[in-house]
Amino acid sequence: KQEVTQIPAALSVPEGENLVLNCSFTDSAIYNLQWFRQDPGKGLTSLLLIQSSQREQTSGRLNASLDKSSGRSTLYIAASQPGDSATYLCAVKLQETSGSRLTFGEGTQLTVNP
Amino acid sequence: DAGVTQSPTHLIKTRGQQVTLRCSPKSGHDTVSWYQQALGQGPQFIFQYYEEEERQRGNFPDRFSGHQFPNYSSELNVNALLLGDSALYLCASSLGVIEQYFGPGTRLTVT
Numbered sequence: 001k002q003e004v005t006q007i008p009a010a011l012s013v014p015e016g017e018n019l020v021l022n023c024s025f026t027d028s029a030i031y032n033l034q035w036f037r038q039d040p041g042k043g044l045t046s047l048l049l050i051q052s053s054q055r056e057q058t059s060g061r062l063n064a065s066l067d068k069s070s071g072r073s074t075l076y077i078a079a080s081q082p083g084d085s086a087t088y089l090c091a092v093k094l095q096e097t098s099g100s101r102l103t104f105g106e107g108t109q110l111t112v113n114p
Numbered sequence: 115d116a117g118v119t120q121s122p123t124h125l126i127k128t129r130g131q132q133v134t135l136r137c138s139p140k141s142g143h144d145t146v147s148w149y150q151q152a153l154g155q156g157p158q159f160i161f162q163y164y165e166e167e168e169r170q171r172g173n174f175p176d177r178f179s180g181h182q183f184p185n186y187s188s189e190l191n192v193n194a195l196l197l198g199d200s201a202l203y204l205c206a207s208s209l210g211v212i213e214q215y216f217g218p219g220t221r222l223t224v225t
Contacts (some may be wrong), residue, residue, distance in 0.1 A: 032213075034214075041219075096170075100170075100208060100210070100211040100214065101147065103158035104157045106154075106155055
């Protein structure tokens, strides 16, 4: 059974700081990994998707890396802003014969203070 | 292009009642998945529909059932509601197994 863990559970940083969020998973036979952002009481916004054959993806100030063999991914946020405050979730999709269920971690709640 | 839409936004039900939640996928998508997210936790996979059939199911009791219509929209039904069913219910759509896009969710409160 795939398990996904995110560390830390919560993080509070001053504006402008660079930060790293961590995600680990137990089954390395993944198809892809996605990072999502969730604002309180809202749905999920996809930030980055990394295919199993890729090592990293970048979008603006965000960079996600994937080390499938060690079961780890990191989300790097450069020059954090108060608007980055949200919960960040990682999710993995296993290599399965059919279906595309995502297994999520419990998230990292980020607060960026002005 | 409208993204994934869900209705209603909020819902309050009493224990033992039944509820139906609705989801319209993003244009061009043929696969719909449902997730339950309890407060402070990550989403948990309920089931996935493709070509009007349930293709995958998570570890949820038979009280949770669903349906997909020919236009790819979907319903989630929950019977005999329990207090523990209170959660944010998220719908996601995709084209096959490619990237999933999530709707805004339906907040269900069971009293």
